[in-house]
Amino acid sequence: MNRSDRLETLVGGAQFDVCSYSAGMTSGYSGRSPLRFIYRAALPGGGTTPLFKVLLTNVCVNDCAYCANQSGRDCPRFAFQPDELAKLFMELHAKRLVKGLFLSSGIAGSASRTQEKMVNVVEILRQRYEFKGYIHLKILPGAPFDCVEAGCRLADRVSLNMEAPTAHHLARLSSKKNLHQGIVERMRWIKQVMSNNEGLVRSGQTTQFVVGAAGETDRDILHTTSALYNELELRRVYFSAFSPVWRSPLEDHSPTSPHREHRLYQVDWLLRVYRFSPQEIELALGEKGNLPITKDPKLLIAQRQPWLFPVDVNRASYDELLRVPGIGPVSASRIIEARKGHSISSVEQLKKMQVVTKRATPFIWFQGMLPSEKQATFLPQLDEEVLPQTPVLAGCLT
């Protein structure tokens, strides 16, 4: 099999791994263009960067039901040798087609042997080719500590996919994976290596959930997400809406709506950036434990706590401002900065500070605010869904 055919398969097989919010974006090229192998990953500060996202092999001993590479699936299987893959990456890099590598793999034989080869690819890039750019290395479930540590010393980002939020849900997807020993234990090792060696893995540790494959609720996912941020200090959790793979055990399973994935990302943002508590997030969930597809979760959380509003924009703390729909970290900081010089006394001033006033005005107040500026008063929508009585998100991983 020639190199191009192997590339097609091993780049295609890597598409199920999410490495950024927009990692599903391909370059848009097809046919014989080498650009079809390139993914554009979103950067934290905005913009994207071209990554070569590839599997070392699509051979796998595991049977994850959602995955195109699972052992029982009848499909062509290929592998690269470490030095061959490193050389190929450097060719793409020399042509300025890619700036970084995202390396994942199926588990060929054993996790330790496969992880060793993956680390070897990165070693060759760093040592033989002196490549200093971005490398995201996937850590395999069951990989030994020395390989995990070596990977952390070489890569900018490492990730280990959890795929399902509880052991019970993971068991529905795979008869081989063990959530606590195979996955969470390795995540703890990564945290330990990072905290013992300042400056390693500068882009942090991440994970991914396949959303909707195991019948889990958004509450299950957000419960574990919250614990991953708080206990294991993950940099990011990614969500990938389940999409059935042809000739896999879940090929007849309905795909998950991308709107569900989008709502999970919105709440992830509230947890991670706005520092909403798990109890506040709980307010956005319906009685079946899912986020309403048709409603913005931040708006819903505000509507369900009417006693907190309206907030006085001239006196409210940063955290109080952040809870107002239409006010984000940038506009909250601008409001606080502007107040040092003068009071805020018009909607126009707020617009200039990037407040989305159409959303914010029902929730804010300032001296001299005109009744017409308040727009429609919001009504708490307590009748739509029963509020949960006991917050359950503040759990832990063990």
Ligand code: SF4
């Ligand atoms: S371990 Fe599971 S998800 Fe990963 S390649 Fe193998 S079958 Fe796919």
